Amino acid sequence: MLSNACKYAIRSILYLAINSSEDNKIGVKIIAEELETPQPFLAKLLQQLTRDKLVSSTKGPNGGFYLNEKNLNNAVWDVIISIDGTDKFDNCFLGLAKCDDRNPCPVHFIVSPFKEKILGSFRDKTIEEYVVEIQNTNRVISLKDLDLFEDEGS
Amino acid sequence: MLSNACKYAIRSILYLAINSSEDNKIGVKIIAEELETPQPFLAKLLQQLTRDKLVSSTKGPNGGFYLNEKNLNNAVWDVIISIDGTDKFDNCFLGLAKCDDRNPCPVHFIVSPFKEKILGSFRDKTIEEYVVEIQNTNRVISLKDLDLFEDEGS
DNA sequence: ACCATTAAAGATATTAATATCTTTTACTAT
DNA sequence: ATAGTAAAAGATATTAATATCTTTAATGGT
Numbered sequence: 512m513l514s515n516a517c518k519y520a521i522r523s524i525l526y527l528a529i530n531s532s533e534d535n536k537i538g539v540k541i542i543a544e545e546l547e548t549p550q551p552f553l554a555k556l557l558q559q560l561t562r563d564k565l566v567s568s569t570k571g572p573n574g575g576f577y578l579n580e581k582n583l584n585n586a587v588w589d590v591i592i593s594i595d596g597t598d599k600f601d602n603c604f605l606g607l608a609k610c611d612d613r614n615p616c617p618v619h620f621i622v623s624p625f626k627e628k629i630l631g632s633f634r635d636k637t638i639e640e641y642v643v644e645i646q647n648t649n650r651v652i653s654l655k656d657l658d659l660f661e662d663e664g665s
Numbered sequence: 666m667l668s669n670a671c672k673y674a675i676r677s678i679l680y681l682a683i684n685s686s687e688d689n690k691i692g693v694k695i696i697a698e699e700l701e702t703p704q705p706f707l708a709k710l711l712q713q714l715t716r717d718k719l720v721s722s723t724k725g726p727n728g729g730f731y732l733n734e735k736n737l738n739n740a741v742w743d744v745i746i747s748i749d750g751t752d753k754f755d756n757c758f759l760g761l762a763k764c765d766d767r768n769p770c771p772v773h774f775i776v777s778p779f780k781e782k783i784l785g786s787f788r789d790k791t792i793e794e795y796v797v798e799i800q801n802t803n804r805v806i807s808l809k810d811l812d813l814f815e816d817e818g819s
Numbered sequence: 820a821c822c823a824t825t826a827a828a829g830a831t832a833t834t835a836a837t838a839t840c841t842t843t844t845a846c847t848a849t
Numbered sequence: 850a851t852a853g854t855a856a857a858a859g860a861t862a863t864t865a866a867t868a869t870c871t872t873t874a875a876t877g878g879t
Contacts, residue, residue: 512666512758513758513759513760515760518758518759518760519760521759522759522760522761525771547762604666604667604672604783605667605672605675605676605806606667606669606672606673606676607676607805607806608701609805609811610805613812614805614810614811614812615804615805616804616805616806617679617795617798617799617804617806618783618786619804621779621782621783621786622779622783625775625776625779628775629758629772629775629776632772632775641771644771645771650769650770650771650773651761651763651764651768651769651770652759652761652770652771656768657763657768658767658768
């Protein structure tokens, strides 16, 4: 559904939303380590996101990437468009050239509600709202979020 | 989620289930045309499915591919395993190395029920049962199934 | 002014997926 | 037997995705 590139990009932007600010910029190296992604590849993606004004950056010492207020008000969907384009979501799960409610593939009515749901989430929530949800419900996006205790019980 | 190869393979096997029989074998050429897939590529896939005993075939005149009773009792899931392997379904939607109920990515609880549902459908229903459902509910898998009337109303 | 740091940009490399081509083998009908 | 047909097998080609490398530009601290 999403390319690796796009997955990296989404997690990066959420990571920056949570951990960076105008006076706490974060370099690619850190982000790549924290998200376990290939560093130079991620650099390219962040470049792309920066060109599209989805993240902010400055060069030089204390430089790095961060999100400003405007960036925080974009949607995850904007990231997807920037990196993958819109196509991947439109395509039929079984590869039919034409698949819709009228001409549904055998799994159309399983896939379709899911797509609507996740697409809705990506499109209607801002990055900022995502962050609130992530924090309120202990969602994981990077290594440091991991709950490593396998067993809890007595 | 599924590779093109796997999508072709699934539609092929459903197509054969519906249209072929021991004494009505179908050649790659026809199948490829009907499903709008690249012919030699599909040939490779059918070869693979044949090796794994998911479809049957004979060479020579009146030869071609078909499904026997045994083949009809496999699941779509077997096709997926044969072509893509199991991994694609296990992976996190946002690319987290570890993503489960305890360490969920931000969309885990949207994706997870969908995966269970579709995986269940692929695993628990036989090809034969799929065919019954396809026919009872007018599902589309090939060109000839298409309902081309765009508008119905008066 | 100079140096170290870090992103930007452009070029290149690698890999995996997709697709095609060629030769061989099996089978059928005549 | 022979010719024609169709899949099997193996080799090759193309493309897109992923990943890396190198050079350049901007910035900040000394």
